[in-house]
Amino acid sequence: MKPIPMIDLKREYQYMKEGIDAAIAACLNHQRWIRGPEVAELEERMARYLGVEHCVGVASGTDALVVALRAIAMRTKGKEYFDPADEIITTPFTFVATGEAVLRAGATPVFVDIDPRTGNIDPRAIRAYLDENPSRAVGIIPVHLYGQACDMEAIMTLARERGLFVLEDCAQALGGEWSGKKLAGLGDAGALSFFPSKNLGCYGDGGMIAADDGEVAEVARALSQHGGKDKYRAELVGYNSRLDTLQAAVLLAKLSYLEEMLERRRKIAALYDQGLQDIEGITLLSHTEGGLPTYNQYTILVEEGRRNELAEHLWERGIATAIYYPVPLHRMEAFRGRAKVHGELAHSERACAQVLSLPVDPLLEPGEVERITTAVREWASGKSQ
Numbered sequence: 001m002k003p004i005p006m007i008d009l010k011r012e013y014q015y016m017k018e019g020i021d022a023a024i025a026a027c028l029n030h031q032r033w034i035r036g037p038e039v040a041e042l043e044e045r046m047a048r049y050l051g052v053e054h055c056v057g058v059a060s061g062t063d064a065l066v067v068a069l070r071a072i073a074m075r076t077k078g079k080e081y082f083d084p085a086d087e088i089i090t091t092p093f094t095f096v097a098t099g100e101a102v103l104r105a106g107a108t109p110v111f112v113d114i115d116p117r118t119g120n121i122d123p124r125a126i127r128a129y130l131d132e133n134p135s136r137a138v139g140i141i142p143v144h145l146y147g148q149a150c151d152m153e154a155i156m157t158l159a160r161e162r163g164l165f166v167l168e169d170c171a172q173a174l175g176g177e178w179s180g181k182k183l184a185g186l187g188d189a190g191a192l193s194f195f196p197s198k199n200l201g202c203y204g205d206g207g208m209i210a211a212d213d214g215e216v217a218e219v220a221r222a223l224s225q226h227g228g229k230d231k232y233r234a235e236l237v238g239y240n241s242r243l244d245t246l247q248a249a250v251l252l253a254k255l256s257y258l259e260e261m262l263e264r265r266r267k268i269a270a271l272y273d274q275g276l277q278d279i280e281g282i283t284l285l286s287h288t289e290g291g292l293p294t295y296n297q298y299t300i301l302v303e304e305g306r307r308n309e310l311a312e313h314l315w316e317r318g319i320a321t322a323i324y325y326p327v328p329l330h331r332m333e334a335f336r337g338r339a340k341v342h343g344e345l346a347h348s349e350r351a352c353a354q355v356l357s358l359p360v361d362p363l364l365e366p367g368e369v370e371r372i373t374t375a376v377r378e379w380a381s382g383k384s385q
């Protein structure tokens with residue numbers, strides 16, 4: 001039987017080949033590899049798509065987080081970096097880049113627990129931390145994990161009440177919405193990733209910062225090109241973190257398909273929701289009311305201790321799975337002594353032990369999805385033994 005990988009980029013390329021080939025050929029002809037015309041065009045189209053004033057292309061989603069944080073530090077403190085006394089509240093149940101960016105911007109990450117129903121940061125945990133530790137927090141980084149919106153109403157209300165900035169980690173959530181508004185445009189800034197497996201992936205690394213505030217965007221742009229308006233007059237300690245022309249060209253070609261691909265992801269997720277209902281040992285994550293998810297991943301919770309067995313069962317039937325994420329950030333060596341932890345973080349730890357992501361390649365055929373749900377049901381009913 002044909003194997004089903006997590007994502008089949010070759011199939012995607014065949015689907016979009018004409019536009020991508022033409023976009024790359026245009027670059028080969030103009031040879032403007034650094035900040036070529038495609039970069040500005042993509043920034044403009046993305047700003048329009050997201051409904052924000054400014055977009056700044058950078059070299060990766062991780063850099064988008066670091067550069068956005070440092071631009072916010074300039075805007076709010078007039079300083080290039082945060083201080084370790086500045087606390088930024090985020091979730092430990094995320095990709096390492098979220099917490100790493102906080103440290104690289106000079107601040108201290110504070111990990112608070114998730115809502116076990118959604119996997120996203122729990123606004124009640126943020127409030128509890130703030131009540132116990134008034135005045136040290138400067139910002140919040142909600143991560144829209146798997147492409148599912150965090151409760152942005154609760155988070156923005158808290159942020160306004162306490163004078164905190166909000167940087168949305170939208171690496172998995174491009175195209176998602178909260179209350180009819182695109183994610184990345186709700187907080188003070190949003191960070192996007194164009195890593196190949198994200199909702200809009202390029203052919204290497206790439207990222208983008210979205211912001212309404214002109215000063216944040218301007219500082220971010222300067223930081224991304226060695227800290228100055230031009231690279232021979234540096235005013236800040238910057239980076240060489242530009243989005244490549246070639247990547248922007250590929251992204252422009254693929255952007256035309258983004259909404260179609262998100263719709264396909266949602267249809268596949270609906271098939272999973274239906275096909276995986278009421279299975280013993282399996283719990284489905286719930287949707288955040290008010291959010292329109294993008295399903296960068298479709299993730300289920302498997303009864304503790306049985307996850308490997310299910311993954312193996314599927315693997316033997318040619319079906320790939322992945323674990324996002326096996327280790328919470330507060331358990332990683334890199335954060336030891338550098339991050340603060342609020343409470344036990346028991347929900348985050350349990351999620352790390354239970355999550356299993358199933359293939360949600362937008363070009364999966366309904367028959368392939370059915371093969372996967374059937375295989376999961378077969379496992380649950382013990383037919384595999």
Ligand SMILES: *Cc1c(COP(=O)(O)O)cnc(C)c1O
Nearest residue numbers: 060061062095097171193194195
């Ligand atoms: C992928 C990802 C990032 C980092 O993006 P890169 O482009 O790989 O640097 C940050 N946060 C989350 C939640 C991600 O999934």
